[in-house]
Amino acid sequence: MRAVKQTRAQFIFGSERASSQGYWLGFSEIVADLPWLLEFPDRIAAVTAADVRRVADRYLQRDTAIVGQYAPAGA
Numbered sequence: 581m582r583a584v585k586q587t588r589a590q591f592i593f594g595s596e597r598a599s600s601q602g603y604w605l606g607f608s609e610i611v612a613d614l615p616w617l618l619e620f621p622d623r624i625a626a627v628t629a630a631d632v633r634r635v636a637d638r639y640l641q642r643d644t645a646i647v648g649q650y651a652p653a654g655a
Contacts, residue, residue, distance in 0.1 A: 581629055588624045 595601055608617035 581627070581632075583632070584625060584627050588621050591621060591624065 595604055604617055605614075608614060
């Protein structure tokens with residue numbers, strides 16, 4: 581699935597700089613642990629189209645959607 585490949589590549593290539601590595605190390609220590617961070621690319625790769633569909637069906641409900649509109653002041 582193209583979205584999985586892009587997400588995985590973005591995470592890996594986006595972690596090349598020391599500041600990005602520091603961010604992810606800190607983030608993983610706050611919300612999880614180091615194994616979570618090390619396993620993250622493989623867990624992304626394991627996502628299937630069926631997984632995405634299941635989550636979308638659960639959380640993206642038309643009857644709970646909120647739609648906004650921006651308009652110029654005084655319009």
